Amino acid sequence: MEAYICRTCGVQQAASERPPAACAICDDERQYVPPAGQQWATLAELRSEGRRIVVRDLEPGLTGIGADPPIGIGQRALLVRTPSGNFLWDCLGFIDDEGIAAVRARGGLHGIAMSHPHFYGVCVEWSHAFGGAPIYIPTADREWVMRPDPAIRNWDGTIEPLSGLTLIQCGGHFEGSAALHWSAAGEGRGALLTGDTITVVSDRRFVSFMRSYPNDIPLPASMVRQILAAVAPYRFDRIYGGWWDRVVDHDGPAAIQRSADRYIRWISGGR
């Protein structure tokens, strides 16, 4: 039995004798199956292709974890270090011994959550590498768990998995789409880790909000306002999106507000 990984989204499935017929995440209207058809890989195959985990310290208490070459959507995860433990925000479809050692050298791992199902990756492998660290999945998105595991715990609304870290269910891209607020970031200015819930766009003064990014399906104004309302109570400066270069460096709340204003203006007639 092998837990296959979808090469398009990087999400690992429950173990099976043969590669599954389809990836439910890529069959959904928010993702896609590539022209060559559904393709699967095993972790051993991904390693034998020369892939490795790349780790970069981004600011005090924050480390980025990516794969080179990338897998799936190419996002990087973030390891947040706090006095009460370390938390992995977002995941990717790869893990190796060097990556595990790098996390262990930074104090290990005490919880995992992802912004949304496209970034579930091999979260169960990361959890197992660190003694079954809990994986927090919003109840609203539990149907998107492709590899069930005893480490998975459901949550709703907001929870504080470790002191100083708050998981905020925002909805939008997925009903359970979440952000992670890290209060101690940036010498106490705070940071919001958003993945695709509030995506940092190429013009890093702005963010965006979409039902589907690859298929260009927008969200209604009501859902954009719901996302803004969910993060409004939290103080933060920097916004970390889902990729290495997708970071709003400062004044995050202002970037979110002007982006929402522009977005709603254009989906409401463009004036």
Ligand SMILES: [Zn+2]
């Ligand atoms: Zn997939």
Ligand SMILES: [Zn+2]
């Ligand atoms: Zn997504």
